[in-house]
Amino acid sequence: MKGDHKIWDVAVIGGGPSGMMAAGRAAELGARVILIEKNETLGKKLLLTGGGRCNLTNAEPSTRAFLSKLKENEKFLFSTFSQMNIEDTISFFNKHGLDTKMEAGGRVFPISDKAKSVLDALIKYINKGDVTIKTKKIVSNITINKDNTFSIQTKEDEIIKAKKIIIATGGTSRPETGSTGDGFKWLASLGHTIEESDASLVPIAISDEWVKTLQGVTLSNIKINVFQNNKKQFSKKGNVLFTHFGISGPTIINMSKDVRDLLHYGPVVIKLDILPHLGDGETNKMLQALFIKEQNKKFKNIVNTIAPVSTFQKIIMDFSNIEPETFCHSITREKRLFLAKILKGIPMNVEGILGKEKAIVTSGGVPLTEVDTKTMESKLCKKLFLTGDILDIDRPSGGYSLQICWTTGYVAGTAAAK
Numbered sequence: 453m454k455g456d457h458k459i460w461d462v463a464v465i466g467g468g469p470s471g472m473m474a475a476g477r478a479a480e481l482g483a484r485v486i487l488i489e490k491n492e493t494l495g496k497k498l499l500l501t502g503g504g505r506c507n508l509t510n511a512e513p514s515t516r517a518f519l520s521k522l523k524e525n526e527k528f529l530f531s532t533f534s535q536m537n538i539e540d541t542i543s544f545f546n547k548h549g550l551d552t553k554m555e556a557g558g559r560v561f562p563i564s565d566k567a568k569s570v571l572d573a574l575i576k577y578i579n580k581g582d583v584t585i586k587t588k589k590i591v592s593n594i595t596i597n598k599d600n601t602f603s604i605q606t607k608e609d610e611i612i613k614a615k616k617i618i619i620a621t622g623g624t625s626r627p628e629t630g631s632t633g634d635g636f637k638w639l640a641s642l643g644h645t646i647e648e649s650d651a652s653l654v655p656i657a658i659s660d661e662w663v664k665t666l667q668g669v670t671l672s673n674i675k676i677n678v679f680q681n682n683k684k685q686f687s688k689k690g691n692v693l694f695t696h697f698g699i700s701g702p703t704i705i706n707m708s709k710d711v712r713d714l715l716h717y718g719p720v721v722i723k724l725d726i727l728p729h730l731g732d733g734e735t736n737k738m739l740q741a742l743f744i745k746e747q748n749k750k751f752k753n754i755v756n757t758i759a760p761v762s763t764f765q766k767i768i769m770d771f772s773n774i775e776p777e778t779f780c781h782s783i784t785r786e787k788r789l790f791l792a793k794i795l796k797g798i799p800m801n802v803e804g805i806l807g808k809e810k811a812i813v814t815s816g817g818v819p820l821t822e823v824d825t826k827t828m829e830s831k832l833c834k835k836l837f838l839t840g841d842i843l844d845i846d847r848p849s850g851g852y853s854l855q856i857c858w859t860t861g862y863v864a865g866t867a868a869a870k
């Protein structure tokens with residue numbers, strides 16, 4: 453076995469966003485840093501983010517507003533974010549040559565619309581600090597030596613020694629990018645709890661065939677009502693993107709975890725309310741007025757006033773049971789009431805939520821109760837720090853995940869360099 457005689461101040465395992473930030477920061481403060489990555493290149497998953505555009509943070513108006521989206525983890529992260537908040541992140545990237553822009557929902561992207569620009573800025577940062585980068589090295593084990601240093605063993609039969617280590621190996625979503633949950637095994641052997649990893653932000657599969665015929669269609673500003681046992685469980689307003697397997701888009705993936713939880717108790721039906729600005733009675737009145745105004749027109753020729761997307765008009769006609777050739781004056785009250793009901797709740801049967809291979813992040817990982825969040829040091833193993841997706845932090849999509857990576861990476865890098 454080849455031993456590197458050098459003892460590094462800091463070894464970072466995992467060259468994703470949080471590992472690169474941690475390595476760059478520790479080096480900036482003067483530590484001798486080695487960054488170990490199993491892939492040939494750094495940041496493979498980062499390049500996939502935001503559809504290749506990288507939604508690098510969310511410009512929430514305050515840290516409090518940002519953290520409130522992280523559910524029960526909010527309370528642990530105030531001191532972490534006091535060291536690097538959203539504004540600091542944007543200034544960091546601007547300082548390292550990356551101009552940013554803000555889009556709907558506070559989502560921040562590079563002006564270039566390329567995730568590669570974000571990766572380039574990070575690589576520039578770590579190179580500036582003279583970080584030694586070792587790619588194509590798969591860490592297989594970590595041991596603590598008698599002199600309180602760490603030995604990092606690689607599958608390539610190498611031992612790398614370091615005084616402090618930062619584990620940034622990510623979660624288990626999109627394993628083809630290198631995130632295969634290796635860090636969880638080592639941390640479990642050191643006594644850490646690993647909350648079960650489960651797909652958290654994923655699209656939803658629908659069993660109804662008609663949904664698949666709408667592939668590529670987006671319905672905007674509608675209300676999505678989720679039912680179980682005929683009882684409404686929760687609702688969200690937003691957009692729905694139809695795909696070949698079901699439905700997707702930010703609103704859908706943000707509700708996927710709650711849908712998954714409901715599926716443990718039985719079948720789930722999602723109903724789309726395409727007229728959320730009208731109540732049930734108002735919808736009926738609107739149709740009544742429309743059918744009087746257009747009484748001499750056929751149903752098929754006025755359905756576009758109800759459903760703007762043409763492929764969706766066919767679905768409305770199929771569901772309503774009104775013959776397309778029927779003149780509006782001949783549509784019965786019963787049929788009109790049924791149409792109103794459909795417009796307020798087109799039902800779709802949930803088949804399941806997609807698995808880890810389609811997940812944006814996975815929930816699960818090391819609970820923050822086992823980490824000193826002022827430094828990101830493990831409470832169970834001194835001089836070992838944890839960053840990014842390896843931590844069990846529930847978060848919505850929209851730049852929150854990467855912001856957590858930047859902040860935890862920066863804080864761990866700062867503390868490890870001391």
Ligand SMILES: Cc1cc2nc3c(=O)[nH]c(=O)nc-3n(C[C@H](O)[C@H](O)[C@H](O)COP(=O)(O)OP(=O)(O)OC[C@H]3O[C@@H](n4cnc5c(N)ncnc54)[C@H](O)[C@@H]3O)c2cc1C
Binds near residue numbers: 490589590
């Ligand atoms: C398709 C997709 C789109 C996304 N879009 C966004 C977005 O727009 N905005 C956002 O905020 N978040 C987004 N995310 C989430 C975001 O990508 C993650 O939160 C982030 O990449 C986590 O960073 P990380 O550094 O913790 O881990 P990772 O990015 O998972 O990196 C971990 C690294 O560790 C390496 N590694 C693992 N095991 C070993 C080992 N044994 N030895 C050596 N190296 C190892 C891996 O190869 C990998 O490079 C997206 C995720 C996906 C999958």
